[in-house]
Amino acid sequence: MSTEPLGVVLRTTPLRESDLLVVLYTDSLGRVSAVARGARRSKVRFAGALSLLVLGRFQLGRPPRGDLWSLEGADVVRDWTHLSSNVFAVAHASYVAELVGAMLPLETPEPHALELIVALWDSLAEHGPSPAALRSVELALLDLAGHRPALEQCAACGEPDLATGAVFDPLRGGAICRRCAGSSRGPGIRPLDDATRAYLRAVLDFESPSAARALDADPRFAPGDRTAGRDALISMITSLVGKPLRSLEYIAKLGAAGRRPEP
Numbered sequence: 001m002s003t004e005p006l007g008v009v010l011r012t013t014p015l016r017e018s019d020l021l022v023v024l025y026t027d028s029l030g031r032v033s034a035v036a037r038g039a040r041r042s043k044v045r046f047a048g049a050l051s052l053l054v055l056g057r058f059q060l061g062r063p064p065r066g067d068l069w070s071l072e073g074a075d076v077v078r079d080w081t082h083l084s085s086n087v088f089a090v091a092h093a094s095y096v097a098e099l100v101g102a103m104l105p106l107e108t109p110e111p112h113a114l115e116l117i118v119a120l121w122d123s124l125a126e127h128g129p130s131p132a133a134l135r136s137v138e139l140a141l142l143d144l145a146g147h148r149p150a151l152e153q154c155a156a157c158g159e160p161d162l163a164t165g166a167v168f169d170p171l172r173g174g175a176i177c178r179r180c181a182g183s184s185r186g187p188g189i190r191p192l193d194d195a196t197r198a199y200l201r202a203v204l205d206f207e208s209p210s211a212a213r214a215l216d217a218d219p220r221f222a223p224g225d226r227t228a229g230r231d232a233l234i235s236m237i238t239s240l241v242g243k244p245l246r247s248l249e250y251i252a253k254l255g256a257a258g259r260r261p262e263p
Helices: 081-085 087-103 111-127 131-144 194-205 209-217 223-241 246-256
Strands: 006-015 019-026 030-036 054-061 069-079 167-169 174-176
Touching: 006 087, 006 111, 019 087, 019 111, 030 054, 081 087, 081 111, 087 111, 087 131, 087 223, 087 246, 111 131, 111 209, 131 194, 131 209, 131 223, 167 223, 194 209, 194 223
Parallel strands: 030 069
Antiparallel strands: 006 019, 006 054, 019 030, 054 069, 167 174
8 A cells, every 4th residue: 555645744763773763644644653764874765854844745655564654755845944943933843743643543634633733834934933823723633632621611510600619620621610620639620710711712713823823912811811721721731641741841941941932
């Protein structure tokens, strides 16, 4: 079986002396792992397509046995590699690549996931890094993975009154009303006020990461509202993935060092 899907590289790992193990996200196959034989020794067959911030056309073949595809060649379709000098742009792009690789199942195509990656790269190229753009991608990926957080009513009982005493419980699916909050246990639980819910709902109203970036300067929301929304989504993602994301830790270190913008 051979195919030539459109896709992006999520991760590469050295394999033996000259090969690479390449994790791709493609439009027609979803997430796949492939061996690129000789990729570390010869760059000609892959034409610079095995890098972050590159949309490529990949020539994949699958042997009769085994789970790994064989990556025979690749061509660059579009690239955003001029962003490589912007440490925050690379960090945001790496974070979304890690999210897609961790949250979406193997070989289950979701074409919108590839569109989200490209849309974020376009947003980074046009306007630079944006916390709200990342929130937009996080919510969209949670939705694709079947874990869109409840924000309009209690995830446990359906109660619409979340005005007082509500919490965000990542293990129970999002907003939890005051009556049900007493039975929420475990890590990641945090208070959820109306302003934070309004911020996350506002992010959902935008159709693209580029459009959502308008919320970074929206006077309706205080910095604390944006931070609380970020922390709620990250707690949900971490609970689903089951481990901290390295790229997110790197973004946090950049912020702690006094560099901006924060995630």
